[in-house]
Amino acid sequence: MISVSILGAGNVATHLYKAFEKAENITVNQWYNRSLRAITSYKTKVNITDDLNTLRESDIYILAVSDDAVAELSRQLPFENRLVLHTSGSVNVHDLDKKNRRGVLYPIQSFSKTSEIDFSQVPVCIETLHKPDYHLVKQLAVSMGSPTKKVNSDQRRSLHLAAVFVNNFTNQLYRIGHEITEAHGAEFELLKPLILETAKKVQTVSPYMAQTGPAKRGDAKTIKSHLKQLNKKQYREIYKLLTSSIQETHGSGPLRQLHSEE
Structure with missing residues (x-):
């Protein structure tokens, strides 16, 4: 039996507690x-x-x-x-005080308190x-059902940076798309199958091979029309x-023409 103490009460801490409990x-x-207010609701289940x-x-103590x-x-x-251990994707393992043995347990996932997480689908990076x-x-990560990968601090930081692009930035693009559809009375719901298909496609082919759209085709007329639509x-x-x-990635059009469009 592995005994764990959790320090913190944010989204990651909450989901880790639930996974450990199971x-x-x-x-x-x-x-x-x-x-204590943030964890008072758990006082009948665990010492707080x-x-x-x-x-x-x-x-193990998890920060x-x-x-x-x-x-x-x-x-x-x-x-x-x-x-x-800390759970950050960007903090160096050496930032932990050297008076203790140091390590990292970094789950690559977006955590929200309102969403259920299946840790069997969450890769955990260990250092x-x-x-x-x-x-x-x-052993701790495997006990949660998670696949594991041994990484160093540089690799973990690169994964965290890439995660910002594929998750946080992508979600902001979803939000912009939602605003565009709402402004014209269209339904964002109609785009959800496309969102799912895009995510599904990169499970089997590289993002480079999966790219489609007017930018890759060099469709200047459509690009110009889109820019005029954006207010x-x-x-x-x-x-x-x-x-x-x-x-630039696909060599599909003159960049100077694009930068001249308003």
């Missing part, structure tokens, strides 16, 4: 947050605390907090030589500074930037 050989020893000095001994808080919280821990700790962290300068700039990127 796992047969993981026990959540304690849940810490500086404000807002005092670092009352932290119980566990096999599921904001990137900016990782280093300071790790310095405040009132013990030494225990295994402490540890002490080789023996790797096997324990991998916000910011959206026109986004359209032009992405179109230029596609054309």
Whole structure:
């Protein structure tokens, strides 16, 4: 049985707690947050605390907090030589205080408190500074049902950066698309099969091979029409930037013509 203490109460912490609770050989020893209000609803299921000095001994301590808080919280821990992990995609493992054994448990997924997460579909990236700790962290991830991958800090940071492009930026494009359809009384719902098909396609072919659309075709007439339809300068700039990127990748049109369109 692996004993775990969770520190933090955000989306990642909440979903990890739920996954640990379901796992047969993981026990959540304690849940810490500086404000008990965020975790009070769990007090009948797990010991909760807002005092670092009352932290119980566990096999693993997971700092599921904001990137900016990782280093300071790790310095405040009132013990030494225990295994402490953070869950960030961009924070270096060396940012954790060296008084403890250090590692990273980075699940590549977008976490919202209102969405259920199937951890069997969530790759977990693992990094540890002490080789023996790797096997324990991998056992923890496997117990959640997650596929695992051993990565270093540079690889993890590149994955996090790529995740911002494929998830956060893509979601913002969905929001712009939603605004465009709503402004003209069209239904965004009609685009959802296209969204799903696009995501499905890159499961079997590369994004390069999956690319379609007027930018790849070099369809200047359609591009010009789209730019005229967009009534916000910011959206026109986004359209032009992405179109230029596609054309540069696929060699499908003169970039100077695109930049002259308003």
